[in-house]
Amino acid sequence: MAPPTSPTGPSTDPSTCPAAAARIEVVDLTASYHGRPAVAGVNLKIEPRQVTALIGPSGSGKSTLLRCMNSMHLTVPGAGVTGSVLLDDVDIYTAKISPVEIRQRVGMVFQRPTPFPTMSIRDNVLAGLHLGRRLGRGSHDDLVEQALVRAGLWHEVKDRLKAPGGRLSGGQQQRLCIARALAVEPEILLMDEPCSALDPSATLTVEDLIKEIKQTYTVVIVTHNLQQAARVADTTAFLTVPAAGEPGRLVEVGPTERIFSTPRQQATEDYITGKAG
């Protein structure tokens, strides 16, 4: 079991870490756009304090599945869901939880960095708290510092917190977005190809960060980069489109090492050895 305090170093103060990482269970989930299923029949358990990677060819429904986990999917016009997503055993689609509350518990980081262009670095970090009206006026320096430290950005920006967030490099912007997501203190962090707009060294920085934050959060990451999945993920799930025009399916889930060394399904093996997708 995980010890109560982080054994790997003093970088985070355990007393300020969020209470618990949550578990997600996806049960028989089908997500559709305009009545056409994009991904169907998914059953998947996502364990807390682990990194789960979703891999698979383009169009297999990785992003759609990920966006079902914080109900962002339903913000798309014409989108629909059947089945359930259990967040610590409570179904987010039938229980009376507002999407707003779900998204405060399940944070998300996107493929392209999206700092709010009208806000300073500091305001970007606090944006989630202000938008959710969970914070009064004030500078909240402690919250800003804590989130930026956790996102590994503090030392680079501590002297220019008032500069616009858009003035940072791409990798820094992405870490700013991670800080912004962490400041809300979610239990789960969803990441959709968070490194695909970054150069190799910024990618490594973000990967180190992911390994760091999984001590306290549940992380689900979509990636096209199989080495990345191998580097950061404890569990890997492979999705594919069985035949053109059909919805994406979850083919295989397992510990990352097992998936990459001895896949049980032919489709998985073809994909990771580069024969398909």
Added chain:
Amino acid sequence: MAAGPSTLPGRRSARRGLAVNAAVTAVLALAAVAAVALLLWVLAYVAGQGLRYLGPTFLTRTPPGDPAQAGGGFVNGIIGSVIIVGIATALSAPIGIAAAVHLAEYGGRLARAAGFLTDVLIGLPSIVTGAFVYALWVVNFGFSGLAGAAALFLVMLPLVIRATAEVLRLVPDDLREASLALGASHARTIVSIVLPTARSGITTGVLLAVARAVGETAPLLLTALGNDLFVETNPTHRMSTLSLQIFNNAVTGFRTAQARAWAGTLTLVLIVLAFSFGARLLGRRGIAHSAR
């Protein structure tokens, strides 16, 4: 260069292509030069005529009681323009921006209908707007600055809606998603993320609508009517505007009055240019800021 007979036709057609290209480029450049020259000529002519009379008294005095007399100014028209356009802006900016938010951020059948109506209204000749306000308001309550403001409101509203909706569509969807993903509601996202990001673009749109309204004359003839005699600040009475005074003084036929009209024209051009330049500056800064 030595060229075989087989390559000759190809080279000739290539040369012809170059010649056509050069000719087209020259014609296009000529058209651009002609257009710019014409505009500069108009501006220079207005400036030349206007500067002969424009002076401090023009901006501080009302016209003389007898239009044949020289001297006097358009201060009542300038004040009237500020009041009437001010009221029209105070109404059309918030209503127009709110309507544009509905159009661009909510969609649906109502939004599509409103978008179509906006386009129709933009194309409506402003004299029609004036006639409409005349029939509905002036016939019952008489000429007034408020009636003029109502007519200009109808001129400005579709311009504000169209400009704002267009700017809102330029705001990247990524930002809306990022805000929703942070747990913000749809309304909160619009107020705290979308509108601030589009702010300078929206201001540009409003400024351009103001510039357009300041120059409107036809709808005001049927509503505010004009008042050349004294400064009127009560918008429930008939009022002059800069554009109305230009018109009234120009049609008298007296050289003295026409001199005043030219000075008024120059003042109007300067005001419109100031708004247009302001809009341009803001627009340039805004797009660069929000898109990147």
